[in-house]
Amino acid sequence: MKETLNANAQAVLEVVRSSHNHPTALEVYEAVRKVRPRIGVASVYRILHSLAQQGLIRELGRSDEACRYDGHIERHDHAICTACGALLDLPVEVRLSEEALRSAAQAAGIELHSHEVRLYGLCTACRQRLQQAESAEG
Amino acid sequence: MKETLNANAQAVLEVVRSSHNHPTALEVYEAVRKVRPRIGVASVYRILHSLAQQGLIRELGRSDEACRYDGHIERHDHAICTACGALLDLPVEVRLSEEALRSAAQAAGIELHSHEVRLYGLCTACRQRLQQAESAEG
DNA sequence: TAGTAGATTGATAATGATTATCATTATTAG
DNA sequence: CTAATAATGATAATCATTATCAATCTACTA
Ligand SMILES: [Mn+2]
Ligand SMILES: [Mn+2]
Ligand SMILES: [Zn+2]
Ligand SMILES: [Zn+2]
Numbered sequence: 001m002k003e004t005l006n007a008n009a010q011a012v013l014e015v016v017r018s019s020h021n022h023p024t025a026l027e028v029y030e031a032v033r034k035v036r037p038r039i040g041v042a043s044v045y046r047i048l049h050s051l052a053q054q055g056l057i058r059e060l061g062r063s064d065e066a067c068r069y070d071g072h073i074e075r076h077d078h079a080i081c082t083a084c085g086a087l088l089d090l091p092v093e094v095r096l097s098e099e100a101l102r103s104a105a106q107a108a109g110i111e112l113h114s115h116e117v118r119l120y121g122l123c124t125a126c127r128q129r130l131q132q133a134e135s136a137e138g
Numbered sequence: 139m140k141e142t143l144n145a146n147a148q149a150v151l152e153v154v155r156s157s158h159n160h161p162t163a164l165e166v167y168e169a170v171r172k173v174r175p176r177i178g179v180a181s182v183y184r185i186l187h188s189l190a191q192q193g194l195i196r197e198l199g200r201s202d203e204a205c206r207y208d209g210h211i212e213r214h215d216h217a218i219c220t221a222c223g224a225l226l227d228l229p230v231e232v233r234l235s236e237e238a239l240r241s242a243a244q245a246a247g248i249e250l251h252s253h254e255v256r257l258y259g260l261c262t263a264c265r266q267r268l269q270q271a272e273s274a275e276g
Numbered sequence: 277t278a279g280t281a282g283a284t285t286g287a288t289a290a291t292g293a294t295t296a297t298c299a300t301t302a303t304t305a306g
Numbered sequence: 307c308t309a310a311t312a313a314t315g316a317t318a319a320t321c322a323t324t325a326t327c328a329a330t331c332t333a334c335t336a
Contacts, residue, residue: 006313008313008314013209016207016208016209017209018209019209020209020227022206022207022208022225023206023207024204024205024206024207024293025204025205025207025293025294026204026292026293028207038314038315039314039315040314040315040316040317041294041315041316042294042295042296042314042315042316042317043313043314043315045293045294045295046313046314048207052207055211056211057207057208057209057211058207058208058209058210058211059205059206059207059208060205060206060207060208060216060225061199061204061205061206066162066163066164066199066321066322066323067162067163067197067198067199067322067323068160068161068162068197068198068199069154069160069161069162069163069166069186069190069195069196069197069198070154070160070195070196070197070198071151071154071155071156071157071158071195071196072196073193073194073195073196077242078198079242079243079246079248081248082251087159087160087198088246088247088248089158089246090242090245090246091245091246092241092242092245094234094238094239094242095234095235095238096232096233096234096238096255097233100232100233100234101232101257103230104215104217104228104230104231104232104255104257105217105257105259107228107229107230108217108226108227108228108229108257109226109261109262110217110219110226110257110259110260110261110262111259111260111265112257112258112259113220113258113259113260114257114258114259115255115256115257115258116255116256116258117234117242117253117254117255117256118253118254118255118256119239119242119243119246119248119250119252119253120250120251120252120253120254121243121248121249121250121251121252122248122249122251123247123248124247124248127249144284146284146285162322163322163323164321164322176285176286177285177286178285178286178287178288179286179287179323180285180286180287180288180323180324180325181284181285181286183322183323183324184284184285204292204293204294205293205294
């Protein structure tokens with residue numbers, strides 16, 4: 001229910017948009033402090049989540065989850081549920097051309113060692129759960 | 139310099155290999171406890187890192203890093219330095235067919251909302267740093 | 277074989293990011 | 307203006323991970 005952005009949220013959004021280096025929440029906090037000195041760290045976290053939920057920014061790397069280990073070391077891809085955080089193996093390879101990979105790596109200036117495709121969406125359980133919640137509201 | 143795996147490391151490796159759900163370090167710890175009751179959590183973390191370094195298992199999701207925010211919400215891909223953790227935007231799109239995405243999502247049972255390609259390797263700075271360290275050893 | 281240097285281990289404390297609490301402050305409705 | 311409600315931020319709590327360090331194990335030597 002956050003329709004309009006207040007001054008704090010505006011400042012946070014501006015900081016994230018104007019920084020080209022994927023800042024952490026605490027980096028955002030430090031930058032926002034300069035223009036909104038009274039803001040607290042809790043508000044920055046709250047606002048970041050809210051902005052991400054509204055699709056105005058994007059969050060990379062699951063914070064609420066711990067590091068996970070994979071016994072399958074052959075290259076493969078994953079699907080991640082954006083609702084519950086489930087991390088699933090993709091049973092099929094998502095093919096992409098060797099040439100596209102090479103040129104992308106070169107463009108980023110990275111020496112390519114491996115790659116991964118991540119699909120984001122709703123897992124079966126969450127899909128059902130959300131549909132039920134929806135129909136219950138009516 | 140860890141050539142052979144001792145009983146603890148064997149047990150950890152066995153747990154990760156035999157679990158098909160990308161366990162966290164603490165989940166591995168709980169499972170390993172059943173066969174090696176005296177093992178401590180510090181050792182599990184140590185062994186997991188060691189196994190990952192040897193390429194025997196793989197770790198997913200940056201633990202040592204905080205969640206990062208991205209002001210660019212248009213779909214795009216990233217390059218991640220495996221040495222320093224730098225997270226870079228790919229300036230070019232890694233094309234992959236809509237059909238491949240759809241079928242992979244269906245195979246995983248996920249309702250696809252978006253996707254991301256991640257390239258892993260060495261960034262320019264780390265490449266140079268490691269090369270220098272190498273030549274210094276000689 | 278006993279002794280010892282060095283590596284390994286695990287209990288526990290420390291750290292760092294994120295979240296929960298909650299009293300205070302701002303906003304809105306009447 | 308007042309009461310109800312929502313937003314805020316200081317601070318405590320939580321949780322995963324890492325650092326410490328004394329105890330234990332493991333070659334290797336005398
Ligand atoms: Mn996997
Ligand atoms: Mn980006
Ligand atoms: Zn889910
Ligand atoms: Zn690097």
